[in-house]
Amino acid sequence: MSIGIIGSGGLGSNLARALANKGISATISNSRGPESLATLVGELGASISAGTVAEAAAADIVVVAVRWESLPGALEGLPDWNGRIVVDGTNPVEFLDPEAPKDPANPLADYGIRAIDLGARHSSEVFSEWVTGARVIKAFNHLDVSVLGEPAVGGGKRVLFYSGNDADAKAAVGALIEQAGFSGIDLGALDVGGPLTQLPFGALATHNFVKI
Numbered sequence: 001m002s003i004g005i006i007g008s009g010g011l012g013s014n015l016a017r018a019l020a021n022k023g024i025s026a027t028i029s030n031s032r033g034p035e036s037l038a039t040l041v042g043e044l045g046a047s048i049s050a051g052t053v054a055e056a057a058a059a060d061i062v063v064v065a066v067r068w069e070s071l072p073g074a075l076e077g078l079p080d081w082n083g084r085i086v087v088d089g090t091n092p093v094e095f096l097d098p099e100a101p102k103d104p105a106n107p108l109a110d111y112g113i114r115a116i117d118l119g120a121r122h123s124s125e126v127f128s129e130w131v132t133g134a135r136v137i138k139a140f141n142h143l144d145v146s147v148l149g150e151p152a153v154g155g156g157k158r159v160l161f162y163s164g165n166d167a168d169a170k171a172a173v174g175a176l177i178e179q180a181g182f183s184g185i186d187l188g189a190l191d192v193g194g195p196l197t198q199l200p201f202g203a204l205a206t207h208n209f210v211k212i
């Protein structure tokens with residue numbers, strides 16, 4: 001299955017690195033165009049290529065790795081998803097200006113983020129509305145991305161959670177997670193796994209498990 005990544009920052013570049021480490025092919029994209037990714041793809045090697053957002057979005061599995069506030073800009077106007085798999089790697093947080101004074105009412109100020117209020121809805125429910133017609137899987141969102149380069153750790157495999165409503169789509173993403181060297185755990189439907197793993201308040205968010 002072909003893989004596309006929209007976003008080449010912390011999540012997108014580290015995911016591409018994890019895939020490159022196993023020789024898995026992917027097309028990575030960002031807002032500035034493929035030329036801006038020459039250094040990254042040169043470093044990652046032949047399995048990772050730079051493309052436009054449209055090229056990455058044409059893959060069988062498309063990982064969305066942009067900040068929450070960038071979703072409209074990244075996803076609006078793309079061709080129909082036609083049942084292809086879209087992985088929601090996002091979290092509903094706003095990244096704060098490190099120079100700005102800390103808001104004492106924000107319990108996450110020390111982490112440099114603020115939770116985005118989505119009311120009673122979980123973020124993948126809202127995310128799904130940006131990719132109508134896609135089979136949405138939540139994955140790659142619950143850990144600091146710096147660990148993605150090290151799937152084998154402590155004599156075991158680092159655990160990545162995933163969830164979604166389509167069994168075949170979930171199996172495809174689960175297989176990719178295993179192929180990349182991680183141990184995948186299927187948390188069930190999107191309404192179950194999404195809230196459990198989403199930052200900042202999901203019960204499994206930031207928990208870094210290793211399957212021995």
Ligand SMILES: NC(=O)c1ccc[n+]([C@@H]2O[C@H](COP(=O)([O-])OP(=O)(O)OC[C@H]3O[C@@H](n4cnc5c(N)ncnc54)[C@H](OP(=O)(O)O)[C@@H]3O)[C@@H](O)[C@H]2O)c1
Nearest residue numbers: 007008009010011030031032066070073074090091144145
């Ligand atoms: N950082 C983490 O540890 C971590 C862990 C798990 C989940 N996440 C989630 O992953 C998402 C991305 O976080 P990040 O840390 O990777 O952010 P980041 O470092 O700021 O990277 C964001 C990327 O999105 C791209 N982008 C922005 N607007 C775009 C557009 N209109 N079209 C295409 N690409 C666009 C940017 O492109 P340019 O480079 O061209 O500006 C950049 O490459 C967030 O939702 C975050 O909550 C992050």
